Amino acid sequence: xxxxxxxxxxxxxxxxxxxxxxxxxxxxxxxxxxxxxxxxxxxxxxxxxxxxxxxxxxxxxxxxxxxxxxxxxxxxxxxxxxxxxxxxxxxxxxxxxxxxxxxxxxxxxxxxxxxxxxxxxxxxxxxxxxxxxxxxxxxxxxxxxxxxxxxxxxxxxxxxxxxxxxxxxxxxxxxxxxxxxxxxxxxxxxxxxxxxxxxxxxxxxxxxxxxxxxxxxxxxxxxxxxxxxxxxxxxxxxxxxxxxxxxxxxxxxxxxxxxxxxxxxxxxxxxxxxxxxxxxxxxxxxxxxxxxxxxxxxxxxxxxxxxxxxxxxxxxxxxxxxxxxxxxxxxxxxxxxxxxxxxxxxxxxxxxxxxxxxxxxxxxxxxxxxxxxxxxxxxxxxxxxxxxxxxxxxxxxxxxxxxxxxxxxxxxxxxxxxxxxxxxxxxxxxxxxxxxxxxxxxxxxxxxxxxxx
Amino acid sequence: xxxxxxxxxxxxxxxxxxxxxxxxxxxxxxxxxxxxxxxxxxxxxxxxxxxxxxxxxxxxxxxxxxxxxxxxxxxxxxxxxxxxxxxxxxxxxxxxxxxxxxxxxxxxxxxxxxxxxxxxxxxxxxxxxxxxxxxxxxxxxxxxxxxxxxxxxxxxxxxxxxxxxxxxxxxxxxxxxxxxxxxxxxxxxxxxxxxxxxxxxxxxxxxxxxxxxxxxxxxxxxxxxxxxxxxxxxxxxxxxxxxxxxxxxxxxxxxxxxxxxxxxxxxxxxxxxxxxxxxxxxxxxxxxxxxxxxxxxxxxxxxxxxxxxxx
Numbered sequence: 001x002x003x004x005x006x007x008x009x010x011x012x013x014x015x016x017x018x019x020x021x022x023x024x025x026x027x028x029x030x031x032x033x034x035x036x037x038x039x040x041x042x043x044x045x046x047x048x049x050x051x052x053x054x055x056x057x058x059x060x061x062x063x064x065x066x067x068x069x070x071x072x073x074x075x076x077x078x079x080x081x082x083x084x085x086x087x088x089x090x091x092x093x094x095x096x097x098x099x100x101x102x103x104x105x106x107x108x109x110x111x112x113x114x115x116x117x118x119x120x121x122x123x124x125x126x127x128x129x130x131x132x133x134x135x136x137x138x139x140x141x142x143x144x145x146x147x148x149x150x151x152x153x154x155x156x157x158x159x160x161x162x163x164x165x166x167x168x169x170x171x172x173x174x175x176x177x178x179x180x181x182x183x184x185x186x187x188x189x190x191x192x193x194x195x196x197x198x199x200x201x202x203x204x205x206x207x208x209x210x211x212x213x214x215x216x217x218x219x220x221x222x223x224x225x226x227x228x229x230x231x232x233x234x235x236x237x238x239x240x241x242x243x244x245x246x247x248x249x250x251x252x253x254x255x256x257x258x259x260x261x262x263x264x265x266x267x268x269x270x271x272x273x274x275x276x277x278x279x280x281x282x283x284x285x286x287x288x289x290x291x292x293x294x295x296x297x298x299x300x301x302x303x304x305x306x307x308x309x310x311x312x313x314x315x316x317x318x319x320x321x322x323x324x325x326x327x328x329x330x331x332x333x334x335x336x337x338x339x340x341x342x343x344x345x346x347x348x349x350x351x352x353x354x355x356x357x358x359x360x361x362x363x364x365x366x367x368x369x370x371x372x373x374x375x376x377x378x379x380x381x382x383x384x385x386x387x388x389x390x391x392x393x394x395x396x397x398x399x400x401x402x403x404x405x406x407x408x409x410x411x412x413x414x415x416x417x418x419x420x421x422x423x424x425x426x427x428x429x430x431x432x433x434x435x436x437x438x439x440x441x442x443x444x445x446x447x448x449x450x451x452x453x
Numbered sequence: 454x455x456x457x458x459x460x461x462x463x464x465x466x467x468x469x470x471x472x473x474x475x476x477x478x479x480x481x482x483x484x485x486x487x488x489x490x491x492x493x494x495x496x497x498x499x500x501x502x503x504x505x506x507x508x509x510x511x512x513x514x515x516x517x518x519x520x521x522x523x524x525x526x527x528x529x530x531x532x533x534x535x536x537x538x539x540x541x542x543x544x545x546x547x548x549x550x551x552x553x554x555x556x557x558x559x560x561x562x563x564x565x566x567x568x569x570x571x572x573x574x575x576x577x578x579x580x581x582x583x584x585x586x587x588x589x590x591x592x593x594x595x596x597x598x599x600x601x602x603x604x605x606x607x608x609x610x611x612x613x614x615x616x617x618x619x620x621x622x623x624x625x626x627x628x629x630x631x632x633x634x635x636x637x638x639x640x641x642x643x644x645x646x647x648x649x650x651x652x653x654x655x656x657x658x659x660x661x662x663x664x665x666x667x668x669x670x671x672x673x674x675x676x677x678x679x680x681x682x683x684x685x686x687x688x689x690x691x692x693x694x695x696x697x698x699x700x701x702x703x704x705x706x707x708x709x710x711x712x713x714x715x716x717x718x719x720x721x722x723x724x725x726x727x728x729x730x731x732x733x734x735x736x737x738x739x740x741x742x743x744x745x746x747x748x749x750x751x752x753x754x755x756x757x758x759x760x761x762x763x764x
Contacts, residue, residue: 019472049738086622088606089599091652098472100650116627226469240485245518253517259482259631264468288481288513296468300481300514313489337627351632354489411630420613420636425629 017093020226023102023117023150025141026127031158035127035196036090036103039218042203045092087113096222111370111385112337114144115425119411122226123152125217126177130163130193134176140370142177146184146432147333147387149407152224153181153189156217161195165208184373185433190224192217234322235263235297236401236409238353239315243302255286255302256311261353261408263319264296265303272323273309274316274399280305297408314355316399316409324409326397330359333368333403333431334390334414334424336382342390342414342423343381350394350426352412358395359414365389368431382424389431390424402429473659480507480647481514482631483610487592487645488514488521490635494592494645495585498524498551500532500540500668501710503596503648506656509665510647511594512547522594523550527581529573529712530557531691536710539668552588554580571692572715582618585642592635594645600652610649616640653708654733661726672729673706673721684717708733 026032040046054070061067090101102117118124124145128138145153155177163169174191181189192201193212200206203218215223243255269282284304285295295301303317311317318324330350336342342361350359367379367388375389382388392414403410414424470478487494496511498504511520526540544551556576559565565576585593599606609625611633626634635643648656660667678685678701679694686693688700691713705718706729723729 017472018469019475047736047738086607086625087627088603089650090606091600091650093652093654098655112627116629119629120631240482241489241515243515243518247518250517257485257514259478259485286516288477289516298475298478299470300478300485337629349636351634353632354486407630411632413629413632413634415634415636419638420634422626422629422634425627 017095017097018226019098019100020123020221020224021100021102021121022123022125022221023104023114023121024125024127025104025114025117025144026125026158027129027135027137030127030129031196032103032127035125035156035158035194035202035217036101038196038199038202039101040090040092042199043092043094043218045090087117094218094222099221111140111144111387112335112425114141115148115335115337118145118148118150119407119425121148121150123154123221123224124150125154125156127156127158128173128177130157130159130169130173133173134180136371138177139180139372142181142186143184143368143370143373143432144335146181146186147335147427149403149427149433151187153186154217154220155181155189155191156196157191157193158196160193160200160206160209161198165193165200165206167209167211170212187433190214190220192220233263233297233406234324235265235319236261236324236353236406237265237303237317238355238409239311239313239317240354241313242311253304254308255304256317257300257302258317258354259300260295260297262297262406264294265301267293270320271305271317272320273311274318274323275326275397276310276315278307278309278311279320280307280309282306314353316353316355318399324399324401326399328394328397329362330392330394330398330400330412330426330428332390332392332412332426332428334382334388334426336384336386336388336424338416338421338423339384340416340421340423341381341383347417348392348423349415349417350392350398350412351415352398352400353409355396355398356415357398358417359392361390361414362393363391365391390426392426400428403427404429404433473655473662476651476655477510477513477659479631479650480510483633483645483647484511484514484594486633487594487635491592491643493588493590494522494594495525495552495588495590496520496522496594497581497596498526498540498544499596499710500526500536500543501596502656502660502667502671503598505543505665505667506651506659507594507596507647508543508547509663519548523552525552525554525581525584525588525590525593527554527577527584528556529577530555530560531573531689531713533668533670533687533707533710533713535670536668539666552584554584556580570714573712574715577712578618585618586616586640590642591637592643592645594647596648597646598648598651598653598656599646608646608649610646611635612644612646613637614642614644618642620644654730657726657730657733661730668710670707670710673704673724675702676705676718677701678703678705678718685719686717687713689713 024032055066057070058067088103090103092099104114104117126141157170157173170193178189193209194201196202200208201216205216237258237260239256240258243257245253267282267285271282272279283306285292286302287295344361344364346361348359350357364379366375366377367386401409410428412426413422416423496507556573559580597605607622609628637643677688679688679698685705688694694700704722706721707718723732
């Protein structure tokens with residue numbers, strides 16, 4: 001079995017690269033656009049015609065230098081207002097890795113957009129202006145990254161050129177941020193002193209900061225590990241679609257199609273189907289046309305079972321030895337993303353993996369103030385960009401993991417059944433890793449081991 | 454042909470996926486979500502490389518069962534004959550059903566008027582949206598990629614369109630994790646972009662890896678062309694060359710496939726996939742910037758067309 005790319009001389013390296021998804025967050029004037037622009041520009045991802053278009057518009061407006069924000073502000077309204085109002089996705093590559101960048105707006109009222117960007121990110125870059133240090137908005141970004149369980153956080157202390165490239169300035173900010181983010185349970189924090197405008201430590205190491213021995217932003221993005229050893233995680237396989245060709249060639253084929261949400265599936269493994277609790281054994285795994293003995297997250301595969309049991313979209317296949325419990329009472333943190341409020345008593349739809357069920361909001365015990373992480377009790381309702389705890393009762397049992405254990409099987413959407421609006425992004429279980437640690441102590445920590453994706 | 458990621462034994466990451474495997478897996482997941490949640494999906498299929506890759510992914514997603522979707526092509530009447538031939542051959546090979554919405558029929562019936570510049574790409578919107586309404590499609594797969602254009606960079610994977618097929622970028626649903634929300638009212642539909650996260654280079658690398666056949670216009674060949682607005686256009690009955698424009702025979706290839714009146718060719722001697730990939734990796738021009746006149750009409754040309762219902 002050879003890859004045809006093997007025949008493409010000299011291009012093997014391109015094909016072998018991994019993918020890193022990351023999100024950027026920063027306040028309005030922290031220089032996020034400049035950092036993104038520089039990353040794209042210095043990694044030679046801005047092509048001539050794009051740059052020419054930016055130069056032409058900048059000149060027409062009488063600006064001295066090309067406004068790199070125009071590269072990323074794609075909508076009329078954004079260019080008119082000079083702000084970013086929605087998440088945009090950018091793509092660039094180096095010899096080592098391919099990148100998908102979720103470029104998220106920094107405005108307070110668009111917290112939901114940072115949640116959107118962070119939900120799929122392996123890494124978040126939080127930008128700080130070296131002159132201002134850690135401000136409320138920085139804490140808000142750190143809190144969102146912690147809530148969303150983004151595995152790696154980079155603190156980019158920008159505008160070092162405006163503070164004389166002073167090590168003490170950087171060290172103080174890095175220390176304060178690291179203490180705050182660690183308390184929230186952010187597992188890995190890397191602080192980098194940069195000047196996006198001058199290009200210090202973004203792609204090229206800075207000549208002005210000999211005291212800094214760490215990686216540049218790009219170097220860190222290129223080398224941070226993204227693939228985790230998932231063998232330690234229990235497998236979760238939400239069934240998306242049942243494949244039954246019913247053709248002369250395949251009269252009896254019955255396969256369960258889906259994307260492995262976590263862990264590893266092996267032929268011969270004893271599995272349990274939830275919520276029914278029926279058991280069987282994996283007879284075969286078809287990985288997009290090829291029969292394999294083993295498959296792992298996030299591969300899309302088709303699983304065949306030894307027994308002909310009733311399984312449909314929305315069911316979850318898991319190893320019998322480590323199947324999750326099912327529940328109809330979901331306690332979670334939600335980020336409210338819609339303009340219409342979410343109130344106690346609301347009847348909603350809950351979409352978890354491939355299963356959508358009716359649900360009712362039983363309680364809203366608290367609303368979180370991101371600035372100081374204080375809890376406002378019994379707010380009655382959540383409005384746009386609020387983050388709060390909710391208790392939801394579902395019409396059918398769900399095989400739900402804690403979000404701390406699995407971003408994929410611990411997350412859900414609340415949807416307005418009337419018009420289909422996505423109301424809230426839900427994360428089951430404890431809000432912050434640090435809080436979970438305090439409350440549940442060792443048991444939770446033991447469960448956390450090896451769960452990190 | 455390799456279809457599966459393999460264990461990278463002896464490395465730190467035994468269960469890593471290459472970026473192409475990750476993109477493939479994600480796209481397949483999107484196809485299966487649509488199959489599981491919608492009543493009547495359709496794939497926009499033009500015979501261009503992105504729609505060819507989409508179809509290839511759909512075939513893999515449901516194998517050994519057939520693709521549970523029909524195809525829809527909006528024929529501008531100015532398509533490359535080689536591409537139409539490829540389209541029909543592919544449809545037949547996989548036993549698929551193809552709907553064709555014809556811009557020419559709309560013009561002949563007086564429902565659309567030819568533009569002074571002769572470009573028919575913007576005229577596709579009406580036949581497309583009417584076909585979606587008349588045939589009752591509730592999910593429409595497009596091959597659009599976010600790397601193509603800055604308005605497309607803002608597009609969701611699942612993009613809700615109202616009963617007039619309009620896109621409102623300010624009313625987009627946040628897209629969280631891989632939980633796609635496809636709920637819609639009767640008359641509304643969802644545009645679905647499984648290749649959102651792919652770049653032009655990814656598409657070409659995937660085509661090479663999977664050994665996917667393409668229409669020959671993607672590879673260097675000699676052709677009668679003439680220059681208009683800085684682009685090499687194929688001479689033909691569609692309306693070129695005009696007076697003062699002269700044709701010449703050049704070695705060219707196409708990076709995109711579209712209406713002959715606004716799709717330019719690039720000078721190239723790349724006759725193999727290998728050579729095409731090398732050429733694109735080194736190119737300093739974007740795919741659309743190099744060869745698409747319709748995107749150059751204004752800074753927001755793509756956004757404006759998308760708002761009206763264009764793909």
